[in-house]
Every structure is written in structure tokens, then in C-alpha cells.
Amino acid sequence: MIELMFDHGNTGSSCAPNGHELNALLRGPGRVPIAESEMNRPAPRRLSALCGATLVAALTLLPGSIVGPGAVAAGAVVPSARLAPAGARVMVSPVPRRVALDRRVVVRGQVVDGSGAPVGGSGVEVEVSTRGGWAAVPGSTSVADALGRFRLPAPTFYYGRHVFRVVAPTATGTAVSPSRAITVRTPFRPAGRAGAGRVDPARFDPCTAVPYRINFSGAPGNARSLVAAALHKARAATGLTFVYAGSYAGIPFSRQGDGGLPASGIGFAWTTPREVRGLAGSAIGLGGGWTSGRRRTSSGVVIDRTFHYRRGWTGANSIGGLVLHELGHALGLEHVSDPQQQMYPLDIGAPHGDYNRGDLAALRRIGLDAGCL
Ligand SMILES: [Zn+2]
Structure with a gap:
């Protein structure tokens, strides 16, 4: 109703x-x-x-x-670039534990295959942990370069402790990074x-x-x-x-x-x-x-x-x-x-x-x- x-x-x-x-x-x-x-x-x-x-x-x-x-149209936005192959992993850099609101924190990382070789061109995006599971952050998407490297913004635009990860779609599932946590202080x-x-x-x-x-x-x-x-x-x-x-x-x-x-x-x-x-x-x-x-x-x-x-x-x-x-x-x-x-x-x-x-x-x-x- x-x-x-x-x-x-x-x-x-x-x-x-x-x-x-x-x-x-x-x-x-x-x-x-x-x-x-x-x-x-x-x-x-x-x-x-x-x-x-x-x-x-x-x-x-x-x-x-x-x-x-x-x-309204719903759903995560993932670049429709090449899918990473099966066995791919996503590696990400550490991030500061506590930051101010809207502080720009870049998450650097790389998509690699099961043997550790770089996988270029796959879509990557940030997901945050929520009560309903992992959720895509609107706009936090990118495409890995030819060496599989990417830069994405950490979710610092809202308050609280955010556990997040970077994912890349693959032919047989989703390659995921280890999770990171960042706390955004109320100013x-x-x-x-x-x-x-x-x-x-x-x-x-x-x-x-x-x-x-x-x-x-x-x-x-x-x-x-x-x-x-x-x-x-x-x-x-x-x-x-x-x-x-x-x-x-x-x-x-x-x-x-x-x-x-x-x-x-x-x-x-x-x-x-x-x-x-x-x-x-x-x-x-x-x-x-x-x-x-x-x-x-x-x-x-x-x-x-x-x-x-x-x-x-x-x-x-x-x-x-x-x-x-x-x-x-x-x-x-x-x-x-x-x-x-x-x-x-x-x-x-x-x-x-x-x-x-x-x-x-x-x-x-x-x-x-x-x-x-
Ligand atoms: Zn009122």
C-alpha cells in the first residue's frame, strides 16, 4: 500500500x-x-x-x-570491463584507523590471478559491511589498469566504523580483497x-x-x-x-x-x-x-x-x-x-x-x- x-x-x-x-x-x-x-x-x-x-x-x-x-533503479554498478579469471584475488593497501569526515583516503590495490600474475582491465568496486551483508557504495567503482592496479576512495563520507573490501567480478564468482576498517569521527x-x-x-x-x-x-x-x-x-x-x-x-x-x-x-x-x-x-x-x-x-x-x-x-x-x-x-x-x-x-x-x-x-x-x- x-x-x-x-x-x-x-x-x-x-x-x-x-x-x-x-x-x-x-x-x-x-x-x-x-x-x-x-x-x-x-x-x-x-x-x-x-x-x-x-x-x-x-x-x-x-x-x-x-x-x-x-x-528507483536498484543494484550495484560494476564496470562491464573484462571479468577477472577464476582464482583471481584482490590485494589492497592498509588504511588509517581513524580519519576525519571526507578525508580523502586512497585504497591502492592490484588484481592478480591464482599464480599471482597481474590481471588488467577488470572492474573493481568498494563494498561496505552492513546489517544486510556487503553493499556496494554508489560511485566507488573503477577499472584496474593493464597491470591490474587500481585506486579507489575509502568510504570516509559518513560517520562510524566501516568495514570494507574491494571486489572484482570474475568468470566463476567474485574476487575479494581482505577487509579493512576505517572509523570516521564526528567533528x-x-x-x-x-x-x-x-x-x-x-x-x-x-x-x-x-x-x-x-x-x-x-x-x-x-x-x-x-x-x-x-x-x-x-x-x-x-x-x-x-x-x-x-x-x-x-x-x-x-x-x-x-x-x-x-x-x-x-x-x-x-x-x-x-x-x-x-x-x-x-x-x-x-x-x-x-x-x-x-x-x-x-x-x-x-x-x-x-x-x-x-x-x-x-x-x-x-x-x-x-x-x-x-x-x-x-x-x-x-x-x-x-x-x-x-x-x-x-x-x-x-x-x-x-x-x-x-x-x-x-x-x-x-x-x-x-x-x-
Ligand atoms: Zn517535524
Whole structure:
């Protein structure tokens, strides 16, 4: 069954015209009043900060009758060069044990046959160990040269300890290298509790690049770089690969066909409460998408462009924090009660301007570590 899921975003799209509504929301069950929030809390007298206290928190699940888009193409990509002969082996160089995010670490190696003679021209690729077995890393492919030598990037684009190997397809199976391990450190100390994150089990296939599109109509001038920066943080947290697929005219969760979501991947748009009814009232962003069984097929993030955001990634009502929150929903994250997480439903500003400990644990569960779909 195809379902359309979306939820209301962090904060009010407009300040309550009087203090009554705002205070009532502050006292709502299960909410942490801003005065009790952690670091980065807004100054209580600032209007924009008080706006941050309003929210609509519930995750709304709407049964949909619209047939969702087809599943994205799945499967590992292996160069269709010559297959290495039976008995071939792959030798690889050692790698550093611990590295920083995105540090370029080259894995050098050679494909040889059973007698140790070099085998040139075979396809090689990096696979990482996941809960579902070995998984190909999108884009980590190459072809061995005439002497069987190759250079491939180690998987340093996402956090955690990654056990990986290099494989080469052969006529009778797959030649594999000894496994290597590399740990990618988080460049900040994530705040909060590891168990704070909650996820919907439906996820994008991490073994296929996820395309994304942006509707620039009404978007801020830096929309492209803003979305790319948010996706870079999501990639670091999940191991998912995102590729820009161009602009589009859709507005997620509007009355457009399929709710304004792209045919596959994630669509981003800035719009008004008139165009997206879910943004009326106190919500200023929506995120979510289509799922089919365990697979997330297309998602959307829509931001209320009539709201006056702060620039940057930290503090209440920052545009970066809002995009990260709604992107979290688009990937499958749900609201949490830990106020230090990006997925806390009050826009009080998560520490570090990034996903924190609970967010990261939840994102890991729907990323490459979970294996291919
Ligand atoms: Zn939310």
C-alpha cells in the first residue's frame, strides 16, 4: 500500500496575535518550555524566539489512493570491463584507523590471478559491511589498469566504523580483497541521548543514488547551496548518496499531482500557506513522502517562505535547522522528546547546527549500515 506521510514542522508560521495562544502552546502536554531548553535557546524577549515556541507536533499519516511512482533503479554498478579469471584475488593497501569526515583516503590495490600474475582491465568496486551483508557504495567503482592496479576512495563520507573490501567480478564468482576498517569521527560532540531518535522503517535504498530537485520559484537566492549543505550533513549521518537532478515545478504536499513530489528522490520548495494548507496555522515546514512497503520512493520538503527565518544553522528559527528537521522527516525520522535533537518539534535550535546523538543513531538505522533494499 502506498501511503503519503507528512507532518507539521517545527514552529509557528506567524506569531500568535496575542500572548494567550502562545502561552497555551508553551504549556502543552509533553513540551519543554523554551525557558527550560538547553543551549542555544533564544532570548525570551525576542519576538522571533517566542515564535519558536509555537508548534504543531503530531505526525499525520494520511492514507493515499494515488499510485506512487515506480521504484528507483536498484543494484550495484560494476564496470562491464573484462571479468577477472577464476582464482583471481584482490590485494589492497592498509588504511588509517581513524580519519576525519571526507578525508580523502586512497585504497591502492592490484588484481592478480591464482599464480599471482597481474590481471588488467577488470572492474573493481568498494563494498561496505552492513546489517544486510556487503553493499556496494554508489560511485566507488573503477577499472584496474593493464597491470591490474587500481585506486579507489575509502568510504570516509559518513560517520562510524566501516568495514570494507574491494571486489572484482570474475568468470566463476567474485574476487575479494581482505577487509579493512576505517572509523570516521564526528567533528563535534553530538548532544543528547543515543536512544532519542525514532524512525519510520521505510527508507531510501542506500545502494542507489537518491536524486533531488529544487523548485526555485519563491526560494531564497542561496537555496541550492543551502539544500546541498543540509544533504551533506544527512549524507555524513546516513551514508546515503544524493545527486542534484535539476529544478522542478512541484510543490510538495500541495494539490498538485502526486502531492507535488518528484517522481523519485526528494523535492524541495519554498511556498505559502495558501498553496500548501498544511502550512496554515503554526507549521512553517513540512517533510515526508511516499513509501511502498519498506522502500521510500519519493519525499518532499516544503518551507513557508512567508516566515522570517534567521540565517545560519543554529539558534531558534534558523533556516538551516528547519531544513535539517524537515529533511529528517523526508528521510524517515519522527519527532522525539529530547530537546537537543534536531527532530525535537519545537524549533529551539539544536546544538552544533547539525544532527545530534539521537538523530544520528536514527539516521544510521535507515542509511547504508542497514544494507541495500
Ligand atoms: Zn517535524
